[in-house]
Amino acid sequence: MKKSVQLFLILFVTFTSFGQSKKDKVLFTIEGEPTYVSEFSRVYKKNLDIIDKKDQKEIEEYFDLFVEYKLKLKEAQNLNLDEKESYKKELGGYRKQLAKNYLTDNNATEQLVKEAYDRLQKEVKASHILINVSQDAAPKDTLVAYNKIMGIRKSILEGADFGEMAMSHSNDPSAKGNKNIPGNKGNLGYFSAFRMVYPFESAAFSTKVGEVSMPVRTQFGYHILKIEDVRDNAGEITVAHILLMDKKEGETKEDPEQKIKDIYTQVQAGGDFGALAKRFSEDRSSGVNNGVLPKFGRGRLRSKAFEKVAFSLNTPKEISKPFKSEFGWHIVQLVSKHPMKSYEEEKSMLERKIKNDKRATAINTSILKKINRLYTITESENLREDFYKIADVTFFSRNWKKPTDAAFLQKTLFQIKDTKVTYDEFATHLLKNRSRATAKNTDAKEFINRNYNQFKDAKLLAFYEGDLENVNDDFAAIYGEYRDGLLLFDLMETEIWEKAKTDTIGLEKFFNQNKKEYKWKKRVEAIIASCSQEDAAKKVQELLKAGKALDEIKQAVNKDKKVNVIFSPGVYEEGHRNLPKGFKLEKGVSNIFNDGKTDFTIVKVNEIIPSSHKKLSEIKGKVISDYQVYLEKEWIKSLKENYKIKINKRVYRKLKKLVK
Known part of the structure; x- marks a missing residue:
């Protein structure tokens, strides 16, 4: 739950940095600090379409959440959480990432995206x-x-x-x-x-x-x-797979290599791939979906072995032989092939790639023109000649040193508004980059010219990036949203999430008070037999009733290199996905269940385990999550007691009308 910040923590946008109009009404105050109707209205309308709970769509319910949000923000500020170095570091990282979206030219980007898309075909x-x-x-x-x-x-x-x-x-x-x-x-x-x-x-x-x-x-x-x-281009494919992971040290489960071969034999004999994936695959995220993975293209997977086998399949329903990857043993079935994605589907991904590619130079050129129009930039007239003079015969050797003349180093290279960039900064840049110029035919003047242009462009872009709050209202609003959301995240981590994990006495007390909420359904200790043929199922049923050992049954039924039965012993809760539909929890050997395809199932129940309370150790994660919810409710009560909240009742009564 640590990262599962509640909706209002991450979606509210604060606009306290913007002035309110004279007609704007104060909705409420916390310790005398006002919150205006315009702020509530913007936030409510922004989030309305993505609120899941119907009751929170009602303004009155949403208003309560909004007040709680403001209370938490006030508490975080009073605790000086915004002064923490970790907070400043993460906020700075986000700001840098967000700013990238504002350091671009849409027209130039669009042309490059279209070009890249055409080439990717x-x-x-x-x-x-x-x-x-x-x-x-x-x-x-x-x-x-x-x-x-x-x-x-x-x-x-x-x-x-x-x-x-x-x-x-x-x-x-x-x-x-x-x-x-x-x-x-x-x-x-x-x-x-x-x-x-x-x-x-x-x-x-x-x-x-x-x-x-x-x-x-x-x-x-x-x-x-x-x-x-x-x-x-080969495009993308969709495949389904069955995965059996390698045995970990100390595990007693069956040999995954032999078991995957047994499953492969069942598939070849007509067994339903999807049903077998649901039953046996240890990739649970795909297993519940008949083993189907999201579609992918060449170079997209972490496993080259898996990708090679998957792309070697040519026709839908074609199945690979068992093979091993770094994740375990697989069988892969081709579901479908897909042509290249449409331009609209690829556009966002291509925009991101272009910004990190050399072709972004074209975008930077356009932005730099905008910056030069936006700001007053004055440049030293003699700067190039001044730097040509210091590039002596040792310039590209280890012996060259940056000038030490203070008067030289303090000279202004160029100035952006009130910010001055000195000769010292460019000389340091040259010293750092000069050591990389190892080619024998490198010319000092050409090197200085190219580096000056790059240095100046980088400084202009950096200044513009740092000044975005003052020149772009949209950036200021989004940045403010994240700033407050991150602050509240730190507050919740300190006040709720960490406490829930470390307060073992309180957790145990909460668990004991709510034991009725944590119960096992009726369970069985049982053996599930999966057969691909009805005759084999009847034989397995007969041998199970006779009390034969599993290895003995396998020898009797799995003949001529055919795997006609696979056993899955374990403890299963009533309604478990591996238990056949219609199965009743009764001791003994069940009837044969057939899914209407080729999967015949028999269940031998050795023991029925009555419904019982779960142990804390069995469901600790779930209990911690519930305990966090409880702690937060109690904490909100204390915040409401500690801070003076004054609601403008007259404005509140008209809130629906004002929001509209």
């Missing part, structure tokens, strides 16, 4: 040749690299073999290989969007099959690509 098979050149190389060195890659391209167009040229000239080590790994001759295999750096990806998708691209520059240097093939 295909997979391109390409080879490449790379000629290394630093991003900060001097113009003459850049020209040398460009002429070299163009010369290689010319030779290929005149008939030279692309693969042989890659082995001879490419600076990508994988092209040549080594004594242990053969060279790939530049062949990169199939890939789709987001698998390669963006300029390379764009060249791959804009070059026709069989053609060689013009040179494309990335951070690695110049590339040329030859497109070998383009194929449709």
